[in-house]
Amino acid sequence: MLSKHLRNEEDRDLWEDFANGSHQAFSTIYEWYSEELYSYGRHITSDNELVKDSIQDLFIDLWKRKEHLSAVHSLRFYLFKALRRIIVKKLTHQRNSIDEFSDENAQIIYPQEYFRIQQEANTERKQVLVATIKQLSKRQREVVYLLFYENLSHQEVAYLMGISIDSVYTLTWKAIKAMKRHLEQHPTLQAILRLIATCLLCQSTSI
Numbered sequence: 001m002l003s004k005h006l007r008n009e010e011d012r013d014l015w016e017d018f019a020n021g022s023h024q025a026f027s028t029i030y031e032w033y034s035e036e037l038y039s040y041g042r043h044i045t046s047d048n049e050l051v052k053d054s055i056q057d058l059f060i061d062l063w064k065r066k067e068h069l070s071a072v073h074s075l076r077f078y079l080f081k082a083l084r085r086i087i088v089k090k091l092t093h094q095r096n097s098i099d100e101f102s103d104e105n106a107q108i109i110y111p112q113e114y115f116r117i118q119q120e121a122n123t124e125r126k127q128v129l130v131a132t133i134k135q136l137s138k139r140q141r142e143v144v145y146l147l148f149y150e151n152l153s154h155q156e157v158a159y160l161m162g163i164s165i166d167s168v169y170t171l172t173w174k175a176i177k178a179m180k181r182h183l184e185q186h187p188t189l190q191a192i193l194r195l196i197a198t199c200l201l202c203q204s205t206s207i
Helices: 004-019 021-039 049-065 075-093 125-133 138-149 155-163 165-182 187-201
Strands: none
Touching: 004 021, 004 075, 021 049, 021 075, 021 138, 049 075, 075 155, 125 165, 138 155, 138 165, 138 187, 155 165
16 A cells, blocks of 8 residues: 555645546546545435535536636545535535434444454454444544545544544543444453554644
8 A cells, every 4th residue: 555645645646637638537536535525425324315415516617617726735535525524515505514423323344445344353253353443423533534544634534524633632532432342251352452542642643
């Protein structure tokens, strides 16, 4: 996997080509990020079609505005922010705010390249880990997803979610505490929890 620094450099070159009208660059951006965008969108709403429509709207808007787009530091962050804005607008139009999203029917979908927990050899322990993350609140899961799986910084997560950095840390601590409580009966998974906790608390790269 490319380092975050190298990926950002590659993204900037790709973005520049796209802004100059390259159809190939546009297709590559879609191929690289559509799955991740769908995964992230599913953390905001359980409406599959709304997420798919929002991703389509995002790329249509990008193509229409390609000649007026400015440089980006992180393409992934830019796309996530844009998608979140579109989804929130659609949900608001439906008179259904993000905070009213029900966790009960939420399906957690993670891109395979980021799902490091999948390396856990024991199937039963995999199921326990997935269940542990699933029992978190929606906003806690979103923070865990962005920090651990998407490798964003606390500052980036705060900006993306429209909350303060202190709130990101608070949600992070609550998520860790909830996961620890859920795994009390599974001591063999404590080492993995410590790894996750370390990753969540050590993301400090600025925007």
